[in-house]
Amino acid sequence: MRSTRGGITLAEEQPPRGGPRWIARGIILSLVALVGLGAWFGGRSLVLGVLGPRCQATAAGNSVDFDPEQMSNAATITAIALKRGLPARAATIALATAIQESKLRNIRYGDRDSVGLFQQRPSQGWGTVEEILDPEYSTNKFYDALVKVDDWESATITVVAQKVQRSAYPEAYADHEQEGRILASTLAGHSPRGFGCRLDDPQGEADVAMVERLLTNEYDLKAAGGDGTLTVTAPSDQFAWSIAAWSVAKAVDTGITGVTVSDRRWTRSRDSDAWTWQTTDSPAGTRQVVLHLT
Template identity: 85%
Template sequence: MRSTRGRLTFAEEEPRRGPRWIARGLILTLVALVGLGAWFGGRNLFDSVMGPRCQATAAGNTVDFDPEQMSNAATITALALKRGLPARAATIALATAIQESKLRNIRYGDRDSVGLFQQRPSQGWGTVEQILDPEYSTNKFYDALVKVDDWENGTITVVAQEVQRSAYPEAYADHEQEGRILASALAGHSPRGFACRLDDPEREADVAMIGRLLDNEYSLKPTAGDGTLSVTAPNDQIAWSVASWSVAKAIDTGITGVTIGDRQWTRSRDSDAWTWQEAESPAPARQVLLHLT
């Protein structure tokens, strides 16, 4: 179409308006993307600040992970103690699992790698089903670790690489401090160094699961009481390890509180859940009381 009486027809307007509309569309798209990113960023920040979270503190340093990650960290640490290994073993295993899977029991990875330590069935670590069992995969890691010459004194990069054969061995060292803090708090070397802020449990505490996990990961058997389970530890350090482990496992088991000595952790989303409060009814020496209601 052509111009008529000084007015431009649609055919003549289109070339001029097109670039403007494209620019506006790009701007609107950019604004939408920025807004979406801000929403997700704000949600992640909210979850990290206000959502369920766990903290481990040792020597004045603190690390935090979500409850799922801390539950796996507790298993890794407990099995080191069960095997009579020093905290150094747990530090190496935790740093490795942080690097390999971010302490998540994932079902995917490079080639056929799966699980906390990204172990490969094709390399003889076990079946996929076995490796996806955190207790099995952790024990397989320790089986390989103790065969490394001078693993107790070697640098974490060298020792972890001997076990894992990673393409990026230097990355293990990046998580050594996190591993140390987690190992110290969860192994009982830093009493009151572990706590979680959690939602109320969705179901009743699973007594059978608690008993099975304590047996598998500590070789300890609880005694049932009135709304509690009592665990007797061989010494104060192991007692604090069991107490911290019980807090970490509360997300899985439904535990609502833990008492050790004159201190008690009570499940809550309040800030009080970050600390061990004074217990109304102290527990006997070397005993840990797990509250189920």
């Protein structure tokens, strides 16, 4: 029994430091550490789960991000501009327009009979619903109309886009000009290493036939097959980086697992490292882009 003298417990009568109180404290601290560790892993998983796959484009110190479906459509819009020999401004106008009209989604609905990336209307002669819902077709139709606009290369985006689209809200296109510029710069290859996507693992093997078809339709280029790879030879370094960024953007559709250009490689992953291009010990050849399929 503990005794006191004058209300003070004598030192020799205090419980030993290694007694039950210290054991309990150690157990509590261990539990707190375990809970904290679990919370970190759980929080990380929750963040990854909530945010989901994402793509990011960075140019001149500014970034925009969209989900992989949106970026895949942005890549198509930009590639077709290059295929047609149009400057990056054409892609900027087209991208800003598609962001405003559909948020870069190939939707089957809209105002009255509007459908697709650019909300083009069959009743206004843009084509059938089925044709307009083909991103390659609708993008080419947009550029067909764009190049007929006087001073489209120097006039404000609001004026140019309105002449193409005949929208009820023409001033809204200017709201997305900065986004369009960043996307066009990275996807057209003017900002090397500026594009990356954080993606889930592919479901099954890469669709080689789809990659080859898209390269032909959107770039008018062909790829040479290898051991688990496809290699595309570009006409310039800028074009090579465009193909590289395009390949990353299309990875969600095609199952591409990696892309190598110059001495840099993008590797498919859910980690934020997949937003960047890492130095590789196995560089691609001059003006070549290697698409990894396994």
